[in-house]
Amino acid sequence: MKVAFGCDHAGFGLKEAVVSTLKRLGAEVLDFGTHSGDSVDYPDFGERVGKAVASGEADLGVVICGTGIGISIAANKVPGVRAALCHDVYSARMSRAHNNANVLALGARVIGPGLAEAIVEAWLGTEFEGGRHADRVAKIEHLEQERVQEAPRS
Numbered sequence: 001m002k003v004a005f006g007c008d009h010a011g012f013g014l015k016e017a018v019v020s021t022l023k024r025l026g027a028e029v030l031d032f033g034t035h036s037g038d039s040v041d042y043p044d045f046g047e048r049v050g051k052a053v054a055s056g057e058a059d060l061g062v063v064i065c066g067t068g069i070g071i072s073i074a075a076n077k078v079p080g081v082r083a084a085l086c087h088d089v090y091s092a093r094m095s096r097a098h099n100n101a102n103v104l105a106l107g108a109r110v111i112g113p114g115l116a117e118a119i120v121e122a123w124l125g126t127e128f129e130g131g132r133h134a135d136r137v138a139k140i141e142h143l144e145q146e147r148v149q150e151a152p153r154s
Contacts, residue, residue, distance in 0.1 A: 003124075004058035006032040006045030008071065010108055011064030013037070017113035018062060018106070021120045030058050046074025046083075053102050054080035061103040062120065068107030075103045079148050081142065087111050089122045096126035098133045 006016050012034055022029050031052050032048040034040045042065040049061040061083075065071035068085045075083040083103035086093035087110050095101035104123045106116055128134075 001027050001060065001124075002058045003027040004030045004032060004049040004052035004061040005063075006049040006061070006071070006110075007034055007064035008042040008045055008066075009034060009039050009072070009143055010042075010066035011106070012108075013111060014064050014106065014111075014116055016109040018064065018110065018111050018116055018120055021040040021117045022062065022124070025121065025124050027124070034071075042071040043074040046071040047078060048081070049103060050075040050078030050081040055132055058130050059102075063103060064108050066107060066109040068110065072105035075105065075116045082137070086119055087115075089115075089118050092099070092119045092123040093126045096123055097129045098136075100128040100133070100137050118145070 005019060012069060022086050030052060032045060034045065048061050052058040053061040063071040063075055069150050071082045072085045073083050077109050080102045081103050082099060084099060084101035085105040086092040086095055106119065
């Protein structure tokens with residue numbers, strides 16, 4: 001399994017713990033940066049990870065910024081991405097089981113390394129349940145396609 005990873009400077013401190021966990025769980029990590037604590041813009045990394053997942057270059061993605069909010073919003077702007085901001089294990093499981101989330105967002109200023117590792121383990125270890133949830137995810141995809149078709153051409 002290939003997992004795209006991206007973070008901004010605020011997420012950089014949590015990067016090692018998350019990437020190590022992904023690798024320990026058998027994932028091949030595609031690291032889209034950042035590679036230091038120097039100030040950068042989170043939308044750039046949310047977009048890179050989102051595009052890697054949406055294109056099929058990666059199976060899943062993980063993004064981190066200070067709160068996880070901004071980078072999850074950015075990733076969710078990429079058609080085909082269902083990024084879920086999770087700060088607990090239960091939400092991580094449910095985001096996969098019920099929403100088929102394909103990008104996990106974390107907030108480095110909200111959670112620590114131990115909890116981040118547990119969230120990543122739960123998220124990667126949970127399969128989409130399908131069934132009634134598949135119908136709901138299909139409705140989300142339909143909404144997205146409507147918006148893509150309505151988008152102004154530049």
